[in-house]
Amino acid sequence: MVTSISSVAVIGAGYMGGGIAQSLALAGLPVTIADVSAEATEAAFARLLAEAQEFEDAGLYDAGATATIRANLRTAPSIEDAVADVDFVEEVVFESVEVKHDVLGRISAAAREDAIIGSNTSTIPARVLATAVKNPERFLTVHFSNPAPFIPGVELVLGERTDEAVVPVVKELLAKADREAAIVADVPGFVLNRLQYVLLKEAMSIAEEGIASPEDIDT
Numbered sequence: 408m409v410t411s412i413s414s415v416a417v418i419g420a421g422y423m424g425g426g427i428a429q430s431l432a433l434a435g436l437p438v439t440i441a442d443v444s445a446e447a448t449e450a451a452f453a454r455l456l457a458e459a460q461e462f463e464d465a466g467l468y469d470a471g472a473t474a475t476i477r478a479n480l481r482t483a484p485s486i487e488d489a490v491a492d493v494d495f496v497e498e499v500v501f502e503s504v505e506v507k508h509d510v511l512g513r514i515s516a517a518a519r520e521d522a523i524i525g526s527n528t529s530t531i532p533a534r535v536l537a538t539a540v541k542n543p544e545r546f547l548t549v550h551f552s553n554p555a556p557f558i559p560g561v562e563l564v565l566g567e568r569t570d571e572a573v574v575p576v577v578k579e580l581l582a583k584a585d586r587e588a589a590i591v592a593d594v595p596g597f598v599l600n601r602l603q604y605v606l607l608k609e610a611m612s613i614a615e616e617g618i619a620s621p622e623d624i625d626t
Contacts, residue, residue: 408521408545408573409494412580416441416489416496418510420451423527424499426555429455432479433472433556434584439481441489448482455480462556486510487517495580497549499527507531508539515541523573525549529600533566533593544570549577551586552599562591562599 413436417428420440432438440455442448459476462468483489490496496518500510507526514524524546526536537543548564561581563574578588591597596604614621 408523408570408576410576412436412494412523412576414493414495415439415580416483416493417499418442418486418489418496418514419499419501419527420448420455421499423551423553423555424497425451425455425458426553427497427499427527427551428480429459429476429556430551430584430586431580432476433459433468435475435479436580436583437479437481439483439489439493441483441486445482445484448484452480452482467557486513490514490518490522492519493522495523495525495577497525497527502528502530504531504535507536511536511539511546512541515539515546521545523547523576525577527551529597530595532595533564533569537566537568543568545573547573547577548593548597549581550597550599559586560599561586561588562597563588564591564593564597566593 415431415436416439417424418441420442428438428440440448442451456477459473463472496514498510498514500506524540526548527550528548529550533548537546540546546566547569550562552558552560581588610624613619613624
């Protein structure tokens with residue numbers, strides 16, 4: 408497998424996938440995106456550049472960030488074209504085992520055999536998704552937090568056959584984008600969701616007890 412990642416494909420350019428692609432492109436990595444169709448991919452590309460400019464205008468991105476993203480972000484007409492010659496592929500499609508299996512199968516068939524493949528999921532175990540991947544030792548969950556352009560924590564979940572040698576390679580990639588990785592066991596909810604649901608439950612209890620209104624709790 409690759410020992411350093413210098414090119415990336417992000418498959419699924421919706422809210423999460425687009426944010427991941429933005430983050431990696433902003434870090435100076437060449438990033439290729441592909442979605443369900445060439446038309447959807449081009450629409451996502453235009454949206455991501457517009458969002459980047461909005462973030463820059465609001466001071467959330469540094470000056471010049473949009474130009475950096477535009478220089479590093481590109482589109483492909485199909486999944487196969489996007490993944491054909493990159494070091495790392497991040498799958499970010501609909502949170503459905505069937506959909507992810509189909510896309511991961513296409514990715515692993517078309518990608519280089521030494522490419523690392525990650526999946527962005529918050530609910531599906533890595534061991535379930537890995538069954539769709541050719542050479543599953545190169546596969547792991549790489550779960551970015553929402554909103555992806557701004558939250559630094561990323562969960563890494565290894566499948567039963569994941570080669571642990573991929574971990575430092577993915578960590579190095581994430582560090583380039585100012586992200587920090589946490590190794591998490593392959594259990595439902597991982598860590599992030601379980602912590603979020605505790606906070607959500609307590610917020611609801613505070614509202615029910617009349618300690619503060621929902622609006623003031625959000626504030």
